[in-house]
Amino acid sequence: MQPLQDLYPDDFAHCYGCGRLNAHGLHVKSEWRDGESVARFRPAPFHMALPGFVYGGLLASLADCHAMATAAAASMVAAGAVPGRDPTPRFVTASLHVDFLRPTPLGPELVLRARAVETGERKVVVEMQISADGAECARARVIAVRAPATMRPSLGD
């Protein structure tokens, strides 16, 4: 199976956080398996808040893109499509909430695990944990909605 973001249509693949066509971006990749999606990301040395700790805005960014992919995957399952094989529909963020439980050490690979806790036709609620070295550092709850027509470029999804 492919990462969910690699199956966004080209017109939706320019996101700074996860677009494969954004040369400057973070390239978040989310993989779907058994009702959960997982992303792994190693911050750069300059992604710091204070020396030794990961910048919270980066964690929020990772949570944002990982949640959109998770929402898309959950909506695909509900519609009978196969995440990681079929095209991924594009959701956008209606709200993003991150609780920073402890300082996140800068160095280890971060692991994000997310699930949809509500899956409607146009709105999906995603909850996620972000861990480093096996310790949970942050939690996020994200409300995703289908990209509205006003945000869509030439291609629909």
Next chain:
Amino acid sequence: MQPLQDLYPDDFAHCYGCGRLNAHGLHVKSEWRDGESVARFRPAPFHMALPGFVYGGLLASLADCHAMATAAAASMVAAGAVPGRDPTPRFVTASLHVDFLRPTPLGPELVLRARAVETGERKVVVEMQISADGAECARARVIAVRAPATMRPSLGD
């Protein structure tokens, strides 16, 4: 008066979002006046979500750093110090909530206006609006806490 972030002690000035000593960072600058802080930021062309619209993770990052500076300024006022003249104490983010009210156009300078709505000795709650071309695009509510001793490098604040 100077931007609040320019008065963080050097050891706290490496933040990817607002550290003057981070060569790769966003360099958010917040100015305090009359109980409110204002930051202005023009996203780069690659800071996109979909073509034509600002990446939500960037908005969350701007909100994060602007809120920490606002929390610091409010705490300074409560302690009789002068924001923009005296050293800025470093707060860190306990929770970050952003509501995306409408797609944020990519191109115009963004304006962030923030106020502390609760100012405790160690915890400050900040609310903020993010606007583009005079239209409010996002709102954020951020809980800031004094940087704990475990996150502090050699200098205290």
